[in-house]
Amino acid sequence: MKKLLFLLMASLLVFLAACGGSDSSESDSGGEGSIDTIVLADAGWDSIRFHNSVAQKIIENGYGYDTEVTPGSTAATLQGLREGDINAYMEIWTDNVKEVYEEAIDSGDIEKVSTNFDDNQQGLYVPTYVIEGDEERGIEPMAPDLKTVEDLKNYPDVFEDPEDPGRGRILNAPSGWAVAEQIDQKFETYGLDETMNNFMPGSDAAIVTSLADAYESGEPWVGYYWSPTAVTAMYDLTKLEEPAYDEETWNETRGTEFPPNDVVVGVHKNLPDQAPEVVEFLSNYETSSALTEEALTYMNENDASADEAAEWWMNEHEDLWTEWVPEDVAEKVKEAL
Known part of the structure; x- marks a missing residue:
């Protein structure tokens, strides 16, 4: 009798484990069932980390x-x-990943729920003193006729590569970023590879360190960056000109300025069924480059984490984020803050 009871209990435990395992698998793989944990993407830059923390x-x-x-x-x-x-993505730079993004939207794998901001810029930047000088700092103009990205090939001596004398150095985006391949093509299109080296930094932090060191020393520097960032808010930088965006030319050679780039919030196709109230909140999520740069500047000036910046920013802009959610939800969040 005891043996029979033991076998029955063991069978019941196996059955319950199998059921529980099935539920967990469905949730973990993004199935249509319930969900306990919402996973967000961190693609490697500070602004997405800040928006993740707010969310x-x-x-x-x-x-x-x-x-x-x-x-x-x-x-x-x-x-x-x-x-x-991953269930939600707070900053999809749609035109940097246009082909993959449109394919995912068309297939229904992901849904765009809102535009986080659409007033951003990106390109190759130099400190403004490189072109105009800085009388207060005693810096003479180093390349007064520098205006366009293509002009860079005429200045290998100004932006000299310390590891390859006689050639210049342009800092690209980190190799894992989609924009790095676009800049690779610009090198060929504009003939930059004739005199300049295409230097691939290991991370966003490596770009910032390189720029900060050059800027504080009043030295020349040229490389990829974008806004909104603490860097573009803090330093006086000039974005080098390119021909106006033209879709056909861009698709063929990348020989224009970067296309208009809506930065959107996207979710996996099952999240609206798994957490409809969260998707409703994300559908209302909208900021701007200026609002984002406020948080990034706070992070930089206070050596703060993205989480700390999010708390500061939410206290500063309570009137904004409380409009994204119902009143009872807003009260819970305010209590926690």
Whole structure:
């Protein structure tokens, strides 16, 4: 009798484990069932980390879900969003990943729920003193006739590569970023590779360190950057000109300025069924480059984390984010802050 009871209990435990395992698998793989933890993407830059932190504070404190962040390259995190390993993506730079993004939208793997901001810029920048000088700092103009990206090939001596004398150096985006391949093509289109080296930094932090060191010393520097960032808010930089954006030319050679780039919030196709109230909140999520740069400047000036910047920013802009959520949710989040 005891043996029979033991076998029955063991069978019941196996059955329950199998059921529980099935539910967990469905949730973890982005199935249509319930969800306990909402996973966000960290593709490697500070502004997406800041927006993740704002979203996490609202999702956790206002709606009671756990959250996690999955780091990775742009390609890897977008693929994770398509497959459901990632549930929400707070900053998809749509034109940097146009082909993959449009394919994912068309297939229904992901849904765009809002535009986070659309007033951003990106390109190759130099400190303004390189062109105009800086009388207060005693810096003479180094390249007064420098106006365009193509002009850079005439200044290998100004932007000399310390590891390759006689050639210049332009800092590209990190290799895991989609924009790096676009700049590779610009090198060929504008003939930059005739006199300049295409230097691939290991991370965004490496670009910032390189620029900060050059800027504080009053030395020449040229490289890729974008706004909104703390860097473009803090330093006086000039974006070098390119021909006006033309879709056909861009698709063929990348020989124009970067296309208008809506930065959107996207979710995996199953999240609206799994957490409709969270998707409703994300559908209302809208900021701007200026608002984002406020947080990034706070991070830089106070040596603060993205989470600390999010808390500061939410206290500064309570009138904004409380409009994204119902009143009872807003009260819960305010109490937690």
